[in-house]
Amino acid sequence: MKELNMRWTGNTLWLAALLVFVHAAGCGGSEPAPQAPATGTDPAAATALGDSSITGTVTFDGTAPALPPLAMSADPACAKMHSAPVPSERLVLGNGNTMGNVIVYVSKGLPDGKTWPAPQTPVTLDQDGCQYKPHAQGIMVGQAYRILNSDGILHNVHALPKVNPTFNLPMLPTMKEQTVTFTKPEPVFQIKCDVHPWMTAYIGVFTHPFFSATGTDGKFTVSGLDPGTYEITAWHEVLGTQTASVTVGATDTKTQDFKFAMPAAK
């Protein structure tokens, strides 16, 4: 079933879309297409976005630990791409200890019966300078995940999900891109390169578009929400997760900041 659950092409997104269609049409509904709710309402309303948003800033509280730079000297082809040591990606801070690479998403409270189609635009992961860029991000179920090899050297893309099928794609120096999709929602999981042990990325797969990853300014915005009370989760690869409950009305912009700290020494 692995090849049925996961599709990619080296070339064009339309072919991936065609395969999705063929699979959906010929495989007894193991992945039913999103449907409007059966009861009565306007189909457009079942997918329309709301007018409220939640925004905020994620910061690190305390003295940042000194982390060793990425050990790129293990592969001279990587080392020569950089004129200076490349800082660790484990904790990326901006001015004022704002935190990058935090994925913030709605984890509870979305209305039943509503569906959100995956955008036609792909989410991109590039292998650039022997780093995955971006380091952390979200994607929707069914949305194209376009994996580039700007480096033009040998990498591999080893995904370690627990719900979706795992995959391990070789990226030969001549391969410019591959595209995959994820078929099930799944909390954030790791993607790594087995050639270069320091290369790690993280991705979360969602059935909705209410997620955001912070840049080094620590800022996130989740928009398009209907009125309601939502649990939002902020995830970080080292410092774990935090949740908050936020209630929005019909046209609100609410602020919810998060603050992470190193766990207390035992």
Ligand SMILES: [Cu+2]
């Ligand atoms: Cu690599």
